[in-house]
Amino acid sequence: MLRRREPVPFAFVAEADRFRSNVTPPPRERASAGETAGHWLVGLTIVAGLVGSLVLGMPALSQDQAPTQTQQSQASQGH
DSSP states (O other), X not given: OOOOOOOOSOXXXXXXXXXXXXXXXXXXXXXXXXXXXXXXXXXXXXXXXXHHHXXXXXXXXXXXXXXXXXXXXXXXXXX
């Protein structure tokens, strides 16, 4: 692919990392109580979902040895 050999039309973009301003930006607005409560509620919902999936999924992931032993004992009795 051929590349063009022309200067960057916006030279200030290339020099943005070297530019330092003496103007301080305005301070950030603080979140209201409702927004903060909403963020906490979303976080708690996500954590509760993960914990609930672990609680419900652990029995399915556990290896239960009792049924396999009874199947083997029934098979050995039949022969």
